[in-house]
Amino acid sequence: xxxxxxxxxxxxxxxxxxxxxxxxxxxxxxxxxxxxxxxxxxxxxxxxxxxxxxxxxxxxxxxxxxxxxxxxxxxxxxxxxxxxxxxxxxxxxxxxxxxxxxxxxxxxxxxxxxxxxxxxxxxxxxxxxxxxxxxxxxxxxxxxxxxxxxxxxxxxxxxxxxxxxxxxxxxxxxxxxxxxxxxxxxxxxxxxxxxxxxxxxxxxxxxxxxxxxxxxxxxxxxxxxxxxxxxxxxxxxxxxxxxxxxxxxxxxxxxxxxxxxxxxxxxxxxxxxxxxxxxxxxxxxxxxxxxxxxxxx
Amino acid sequence: xxxxxxxxxxxxxxxxxxxxxxxxxxxxxxxxxxxxxxxxxxxxxxxxxxxxxxxxxxxxxxxxxxxxxxxxxxxxxxxxxxxxxxxxxxxxxxxxxxxxxxxxxxxxxxxxxxxxxxxxxxxxxxxxxxxxxxxxxxxxxxxxxxxxxxxxxxxxxxxxxxxxxxxxxxxxxxxxxxxxxxxxxxxxxxxxxxxxxxxxxxxxxxxxxxxxxxxxxxxxxxxxxxxxxxxxxxxxxxxxxxxxxxxxxxxxxxxxxxxxxxxxxxxxxxxxxxxxxxxxxxxxxxxxxxxxxxxxxxxxxxxxxxxxxxxxxxxxxxxxxxxx
Numbered sequence: 001x002x003x004x005x006x007x008x009x010x011x012x013x014x015x016x017x018x019x020x021x022x023x024x025x026x027x028x029x030x031x032x033x034x035x036x037x038x039x040x041x042x043x044x045x046x047x048x049x050x051x052x053x054x055x056x057x058x059x060x061x062x063x064x065x066x067x068x069x070x071x072x073x074x075x076x077x078x079x080x081x082x083x084x085x086x087x088x089x090x091x092x093x094x095x096x097x098x099x100x101x102x103x104x105x106x107x108x109x110x111x112x113x114x115x116x117x118x119x120x121x122x123x124x125x126x127x128x129x130x131x132x133x134x135x136x137x138x139x140x141x142x143x144x145x146x147x148x149x150x151x152x153x154x155x156x157x158x159x160x161x162x163x164x165x166x167x168x169x170x171x172x173x174x175x176x177x178x179x180x181x182x183x184x185x186x187x188x189x190x191x192x193x194x195x196x197x198x199x200x201x202x203x204x205x206x207x208x209x210x211x212x213x214x215x216x217x218x219x220x221x222x223x224x225x226x227x228x229x230x231x232x233x234x235x236x237x238x239x240x241x242x243x244x245x246x247x248x249x250x251x252x253x254x255x256x257x258x259x260x261x262x263x264x265x266x267x268x269x270x271x272x273x274x275x276x277x278x279x280x281x282x283x284x285x286x287x288x289x290x291x292x293x294x295x296x297x
Numbered sequence: 298x299x300x301x302x303x304x305x306x307x308x309x310x311x312x313x314x315x316x317x318x319x320x321x322x323x324x325x326x327x328x329x330x331x332x333x334x335x336x337x338x339x340x341x342x343x344x345x346x347x348x349x350x351x352x353x354x355x356x357x358x359x360x361x362x363x364x365x366x367x368x369x370x371x372x373x374x375x376x377x378x379x380x381x382x383x384x385x386x387x388x389x390x391x392x393x394x395x396x397x398x399x400x401x402x403x404x405x406x407x408x409x410x411x412x413x414x415x416x417x418x419x420x421x422x423x424x425x426x427x428x429x430x431x432x433x434x435x436x437x438x439x440x441x442x443x444x445x446x447x448x449x450x451x452x453x454x455x456x457x458x459x460x461x462x463x464x465x466x467x468x469x470x471x472x473x474x475x476x477x478x479x480x481x482x483x484x485x486x487x488x489x490x491x492x493x494x495x496x497x498x499x500x501x502x503x504x505x506x507x508x509x510x511x512x513x514x515x516x517x518x519x520x521x522x523x524x525x526x527x528x529x530x531x532x533x534x535x536x537x538x539x540x541x542x543x544x545x546x547x548x549x550x551x552x553x554x555x556x557x558x559x560x561x562x563x564x565x566x567x568x569x570x571x572x573x574x575x576x577x578x579x580x581x582x583x584x585x586x587x588x589x590x591x592x593x594x595x596x597x598x599x600x601x602x603x604x605x606x607x608x609x610x611x612x613x614x615x616x617x618x619x620x621x
Binding site: 030033034036037038040041044045047048050051054062063066067105108109110112113115116120121122123125128132135137138139140141142143144145146147148149150154165166168169171174198199200203224227228230231234235238247250251255262265266269272273276277280284287288 | 330332333334336337338339340341343344345347348350351352353354355356358359361362415418419421423424425426428429431432433434435436438439440441442443445446447448449450451453456458461462465490493494498547551553554557558572575576579580588591592595596598599602603606
């Protein structure tokens with residue numbers, strides 16, 4: 001699946017117009033549009049290109065005067081040196097463990113709660129949902145001080161659960177899941193119930209198999225969000241550099257101690273970005289859908 | 298997706314939502330419905346426990362701490378409204394508000410305008426348009442931290458690409474790091490780079506909802522391209538514009554990752570936004586005795602966000618009513 005399929009759901013009016021021989025004015029206009037699109041794309045891509053160039057450049061080249069758009073020498077040293085000087089491998093695995101566990105907990109909680117709000121009738125369902133939904137407007141930073149005190153009080157401070165549990169307390173996924181479950185016909189659920197399946201059984205073996213796209217979107221958005229998380233982990237993990245995730249390590253240690261070594265910083269930045277870029281390219285359909293769907297009220 | 302089900306939530310809290318329940322609740326409470334309620338409880342518990350402990354409890358606690366002064370031993374002392382008095386008289390707080398205002402003013406409307414322009418450009422038939430879309434969208438996948446780290450290097454005032462490029466064209470090299478306004482401008486530019494793909498995406502989705510027949514009708518009536526865009530397309534994109542406005546306002550108001558990775562709020566306080574200030578106060582340079590004050594800044598951030606949301610609810614309600 002490519003971005004093409006996602007975006008091309010509706011045919012645009014021009015598509016019907018441009019089929020017959022194209023008048024010259026229109027052709028010139030199209031050439032102009034292509035030129036503009038290419039320029040914009042180049043400008044947008046350039047910083048990423050420059051990051052790659054820097055990551056593979058020697059220090060001498062980087063600080064040599066003048067403007068060079070291409071790398072002149074090629075080195076992998078920027079990728080190896082930080083691993084020796086900092087526990088980058090540890091940060092990498094911390095990031096991965098935290099993102100995977102948070103994603104697992106979040107997605108399970110979201111699916112369960114979303115299903116209850118969409119398909120189970122109970123007293124106070126809508127007011128409760130409304131209250132939960134309103135917490136979406138609480139900025140993470142507004143509650144960072146009490147969260148910090150609370151994680152100490154609960155004995156979570158100083159281990160990765162101080163990040164995983166608070167980061168799993170989100171309502172956005174519940175909202176997304178609820179929207180998806182509502183579209184599933186009630187008859188289907190009721191049929192399973194009449195056949196004697198309990199609520200949990202119905203959910204697990206009748207409803208969930210229909211929800212693969214939903215699960216994909218949830219997993220993808222949560223994992224990416226968690227891989228990139230910064231504000232709260234910065235506070236919760238600040239005590240011990242062996243607990244750092246990649247973003248924290250990069251900003252707190254590498255940037256601080258490697259001030260002039262941008263080659264190494266860009267190399268580590270590249271390593272940090274790479275997994276999400278690969279995920280994005282592989283699953284852009286789900287990613288784009290999840291984001292645009294958040295815009296549909 | 299059933300839009301009608303979701304409407305009461307986005308709209309009025311009192312009218313629409315409870316109506317749904319009354320209309321659905323069966324007259325007699327059978328054992329079946331009781332079993333359903335029990336099941337609902339079990340389905341909801343994991344999420345409710347997490348939300349309760351890690352979101353709702355801290356929010357309440359934030360208000361309590363904001364009336365306290367904490368000391369390094371973990372003790373606390375009630376100080377009434379002292380933290381809030383300090384807040385309104387603190388020049389650095391107001392400077393951080395002003396910085397946030399400037400940042401928001403430049404990132405939100407400019408980003409949305411660029412995003413709309415790109416969306417219109419890439420909505421029509423164009424060879425390779427999906428490639429352009431993907432490229433423009435790509436920075437969005439890059440985290441705020443990675444963007445800030447990359448931005449710091451691009452805008453490095455001695456060796457960064459931007460200044461190398463500017464001096465090679467003879468335009469001079471601004472002091473992106475040591476000059477406050479320039480530093481803020483560099484964060485704004487970097488944020489625009491990252492966020493314009495989101496604006497484009499939502500506008501593209503909006504443009505696909507615009508009925509081609511309406512556009513054709515306008516053309517038949519003799520409207521120029523610009524008139525067609527201004528008086529037909531743009532009004533029809535209203536919901537997208539509104540959604541983006543609110544999302545962007547909240548994002549911009551709460552910016553932290555990019556700022557912290559790029560400038561740490563410096564030089565001085567010239568790029569310190571409100572959220573960066575709350576962080577600086579509580580965890581960076583002041584030690585635990587500033588935690589109470591930090592919490593007060595957090596509460597202020599919350600209340601301002603709440604005000605945005607209230608405005609959104611009002612507007613979306615009146616919009617729903619005019620639609621109906």
